[in-house]
Amino acid sequence: MSAQETSSQTEPSQVLEMARRARAAADILRAAPTGAKNAALEAMAERLQSKMPEIAAANAADIAAAQERGLESPTLRRLGFGPEKIGSRVRALTEIAALPDPVGEEKSVHSENGLRATKRRVPIGVIGVIYEARPHVTINAGALCLKSGNAVLLKGGSEALNCNRLLGELWQESLEQAKLPATAVQVIATSDRDAVRQLLSLDHLVDLVIPRGGPGLIQAVTKQTQIPVIKHSHGICHVYVDAHADLDKARAIIFDSKTYAPAVCNAMETLLVHRAVADELLPPLAEDFKSVGVVLRGCGQTCALVPWAEPVSEEDWGVEYLDLILAVRIVESLEEAVLHIGRFGSGHTDAIASEDAESIRQFVEEVDSGVVLINASTMFNDASRLGMGAEIGISSDKIHARGPMGLRELTCEKWVIEGNGHVFRAAQERSDEV
Amino acid sequence: MSAQETSSQTEPSQVLEMARRARAAADILRAAPTGAKNAALEAMAERLQSKMPEIAAANAADIAAAQERGLESPTLRRLGFGPEKIGSRVRALTEIAALPDPVGEEKSVHSENGLRATKRRVPIGVIGVIYEARPHVTINAGALCLKSGNAVLLKGGSEALNCNRLLGELWQESLEQAKLPATAVQVIATSDRDAVRQLLSLDHLVDLVIPRGGPGLIQAVTKQTQIPVIKHSHGICHVYVDAHADLDKARAIIFDSKTYAPAVCNAMETLLVHRAVADELLPPLAEDFKSVGVVLRGCGQTCALVPWAEPVSEEDWGVEYLDLILAVRIVESLEEAVLHIGRFGSGHTDAIASEDAESIRQFVEEVDSGVVLINASTMFNDASRLGMGAEIGISSDKIHARGPMGLRELTCEKWVIEGNGHVFRAAQERSDEV
Numbered sequence: 001m002s003a004q005e006t007s008s009q010t011e012p013s014q015v016l017e018m019a020r021r022a023r024a025a026a027d028i029l030r031a032a033p034t035g036a037k038n039a040a041l042e043a044m045a046e047r048l049q050s051k052m053p054e055i056a057a058a059n060a061a062d063i064a065a066a067q068e069r070g071l072e073s074p075t076l077r078r079l080g081f082g083p084e085k086i087g088s089r090v091r092a093l094t095e096i097a098a099l100p101d102p103v104g105e106e107k108s109v110h111s112e113n114g115l116r117a118t119k120r121r122v123p124i125g126v127i128g129v130i131y132e133a134r135p136h137v138t139i140n141a142g143a144l145c146l147k148s149g150n151a152v153l154l155k156g157g158s159e160a161l162n163c164n165r166l167l168g169e170l171w172q173e174s175l176e177q178a179k180l181p182a183t184a185v186q187v188i189a190t191s192d193r194d195a196v197r198q199l200l201s202l203d204h205l206v207d208l209v210i211p212r213g214g215p216g217l218i219q220a221v222t223k224q225t226q227i228p229v230i231k232h233s234h235g236i237c238h239v240y241v242d243a244h245a246d247l248d249k250a251r252a253i254i255f256d257s258k259t260y261a262p263a264v265c266n267a268m269e270t271l272l273v274h275r276a277v278a279d280e281l282l283p284p285l286a287e288d289f290k291s292v293g294v295v296l297r298g299c300g301q302t303c304a305l306v307p308w309a310e311p312v313s314e315e316d317w318g319v320e321y322l323d324l325i326l327a328v329r330i331v332e333s334l335e336e337a338v339l340h341i342g343r344f345g346s347g348h349t350d351a352i353a354s355e356d357a358e359s360i361r362q363f364v365e366e367v368d369s370g371v372v373l374i375n376a377s378t379m380f381n382d383a384s385r386l387g388m389g390a391e392i393g394i395s396s397d398k399i400h401a402r403g404p405m406g407l408r409e410l411t412c413e414k415w416v417i418e419g420n421g422h423v424f425r426a427a428q429e430r431s432d433e434v
Numbered sequence: 435m436s437a438q439e440t441s442s443q444t445e446p447s448q449v450l451e452m453a454r455r456a457r458a459a460a461d462i463l464r465a466a467p468t469g470a471k472n473a474a475l476e477a478m479a480e481r482l483q484s485k486m487p488e489i490a491a492a493n494a495a496d497i498a499a500a501q502e503r504g505l506e507s508p509t510l511r512r513l514g515f516g517p518e519k520i521g522s523r524v525r526a527l528t529e530i531a532a533l534p535d536p537v538g539e540e541k542s543v544h545s546e547n548g549l550r551a552t553k554r555r556v557p558i559g560v561i562g563v564i565y566e567a568r569p570h571v572t573i574n575a576g577a578l579c580l581k582s583g584n585a586v587l588l589k590g591g592s593e594a595l596n597c598n599r600l601l602g603e604l605w606q607e608s609l610e611q612a613k614l615p616a617t618a619v620q621v622i623a624t625s626d627r628d629a630v631r632q633l634l635s636l637d638h639l640v641d642l643v644i645p646r647g648g649p650g651l652i653q654a655v656t657k658q659t660q661i662p663v664i665k666h667s668h669g670i671c672h673v674y675v676d677a678h679a680d681l682d683k684a685r686a687i688i689f690d691s692k693t694y695a696p697a698v699c700n701a702m703e704t705l706l707v708h709r710a711v712a713d714e715l716l717p718p719l720a721e722d723f724k725s726v727g728v729v730l731r732g733c734g735q736t737c738a739l740v741p742w743a744e745p746v747s748e749e750d751w752g753v754e755y756l757d758l759i760l761a762v763r764i765v766e767s768l769e770e771a772v773l774h775i776g777r778f779g780s781g782h783t784d785a786i787a788s789e790d791a792e793s794i795r796q797f798v799e800e801v802d803s804g805v806v807l808i809n810a811s812t813m814f815n816d817a818s819r820l821g822m823g824a825e826i827g828i829s830s831d832k833i834h835a836r837g838p839m840g841l842r843e844l845t846c847e848k849w850v851i852e853g854n855g856h857v858f859r860a861a862q863e864r865s866d867e868v
Contacts, residue, residue: 249855376853419810421683
């Protein structure tokens with residue numbers, strides 16, 4: 001039997017029961033020892049390894065179905081989950097198991113007249129993650145929620161149905177093996193949108209929803225729910241090359257920001273170049289891009305310098321290509337670059353290449369994005385390079401978590417205030433006397 | 435002319451323009467020096483002082499109108515804004531001016547191969563605060579948003595219309611005096627609910643909505659908006675007296691938790707008493723309450739010990755009285771108390787009175803509330819007693835801020851990553867070699 005033949009879909013009516021079980025699992029996970037959580041992660045890593053052929057086959061069935069439906073190449077690239085990507089998730093699980101557990105951390109906040117206030121880090125509870133057809137998220141999001149003591153309901157794009165369903169089964173086996181509730185990580189495997197609607201209505205059972213995807217997905221989620229949401233929205237990311245840039249560095253940063261992983265949200269989509277350096281920078285840079293098949297869409301001045309560039313349209317500035325396409329604009333000043341980013345950007349990841357302290361100061365202060373980079377590739381908006389170990393995604397919100405969201409951002413703090421018969425009336429009187 | 439005669443209401447169609455002006459103000463406030471923000475706060479303190487008779491008169495007009503409409507005593511108590519309460523806000527403004535400014539704080543997060551990542555504290559942007567008819571919030575919320583560099587749109591309950599409108603004018607004058615944009619603090623003064631609907635639709639202009647109030651207000655807000663929300667919802671707060679409590683301490687804590695400020699969200703609404711100590715505790719405690727007019731609503735066993743107590747109904751356990759009424763239940767065990775709190779509580783503020791380390795440990799671990807107190811009055815869920823200076827309210831959410839929400843919780847962090855031509859490809863290759 002192929003994976004496709006065995007798949008039965010989650011019925012929307014089942015989602016309520018799944019959320020109830022997640023809630024019960026969360027009550028146990030809240031106090032679960034780090035060792036048990038790590039054991040589940042390691043058991044999952046072993047299963048990914050031993051079931052690699054089955055997982056790859058389920059993914060191949062998903063890809064074949066997607067090709068039949070005529071889906072585009074960025075979607076197919078994200079959907080792919082072959083041996084190499086599975087192997088990388090095996091390593092990720094081992095790395096997440098090795099990360100310190102943030103749950104239970106305490107910090108003393110205040111002490112006054114014998115009253116001691118501390119903050120204790122605790123899991124959030126039940127988290128719903130809604131994402132596109134990227135099977136690696138089924139591993140990553142599951143692992144990070146579990147390690148941070150949360151129960152999670154995973155709803156990936158329906159193109160990845162077969163693969164996600166199998167990964168959900170492996171999660172359950174791994175949790176059981178570690179003597180943790182099997183419902184701590186559950187996959188909602190269906191192409192029926194009513195299941196998402198159902199999930200989003202459960203504000204008495206679900207504490208947080210994390211939607212990862214483009215503006216359409218994000219808006220559909222925020223419109224339908226009263227549950228708190230941390231959006232992982234699209235990145236329209238810019239690199240601005242200042243008049244005072246080191247052009248060799250700039251050229252390398254730009255190439256890396258566009259080509260290292262074009263399908264990720266922090267890949268550069270628009271390049272802004274100060275007119276003073278455009279003549280020197282753009283022609284050789286265009287050669288770099290041409291050699292790897294990047295399409296350039298340029299403003300009039302850009303096209304004059306790079307004859308093979310296509311003319312850019314006003315709409316291009318607001319598009320997240322997620323592909324080997326780059327919009328290029330020559331600007332008159334840093335102010336013009338900042339205004340462009342404010343108008344068309346998504347507040348995600350923006351970089352400046354400059355050797356001038358004042359340009360850098362101004363750019364960092366005026367660009368209101370979650371991650372602002374100086375003389376570095378936009379690819380460095382990445383938890384593994386920022387000492388966070390691993391990320392569930394990159395928050396495009398300002399609330400709770402901004403930028404890469406790791407284990408700590410999947411927890412919250414609870415106040416514990418200890419007195420010895422302290423009453424407020426007396427405390428106020430004491431302070432009124434002062 | 436009385437304040438009532440001069441009042442013209444904000445039209446719903448004006449709210450969009452107000453939000454645009456708030457956005458523009460936020461762009462300036464983001465980089466405003468602490469001194470200018472403090473000058474506006476001090477100017478507002480002076481105005482509150484010098485305009486005290488006018489403010490009190492506007493408030494008296496509001497109260498008279500509310501009495502005419504037959505509103506209940508807790509509403510009238512919250513609405514009151516006479517010289518004493520105004521004086522307390524003058525002091526609050528001075529205190530907020532004296533607090534350290536969290537904006538601009540930097541912390542180094544990570545450094546690797548010459549790439550340095552820091553987090554810089556920045557304002558959130560434009561905040562909408564929606565609250566009941568409590569004029570002191572028009573001062574507090576305005577002051578805290580301003581000090582933390584945010585522009586704010588204040589929409590208080592329509593019963594406080596006259597008073598809030600006048601306070602809004604004083605905010606504008608104070609901001610102008612400090613050479614800050616007058617639209618940094620704006621009052622939406624209207625009883626037309628379309629104005630709130632309009633505000634909640636502006637997700638491209640407003641970054642955060644803070645609703646403060648009961649479940650009805652909170653739900654109306656979360657249903658209507660796609661803007662991130664931090665709920666300041668109702669507190670159904672408990673004190674549990676353990677079998678191993680010091681009853682003298684318990685008695686004092688309970689009395690303070692109920693009577694110090696019965697109309698605030700962290701006042702105790704339900705008392706849970708372990709059966710082993712009920713006989714000894716309840717009769718004298720009931721005398722304390724009787725002497726100040728607190729109505730007791732007890733379970734069967736409670737009524738047997740306190741004959742004048744009214745019988746409690748099942749519905750009482752889920753009610754936030756905000757008044758001199760207390761529900762009392764005798765429980766068989768700590769487990770029963772924890773289950774009661776989990777079922778009926780609102781996760782806001784809950785306390786245990788006990789001298790037993792194991793009881794305390796279990797209560798703190800199993801009660802999933804924002805603030806858990808040990809041998810201290812629930813009144814200590816208060817920013818001024820927790821080293822935070824002042825609070826915009828008490829968050830009942832787990833996301834971004836939990837418990838008292840002060841200046842720091844009104845900001846967010848932005849990543850600033852500085853390299854020297856760093857590209858990700860090279861960094862990954864280096865780490866693959868390891």
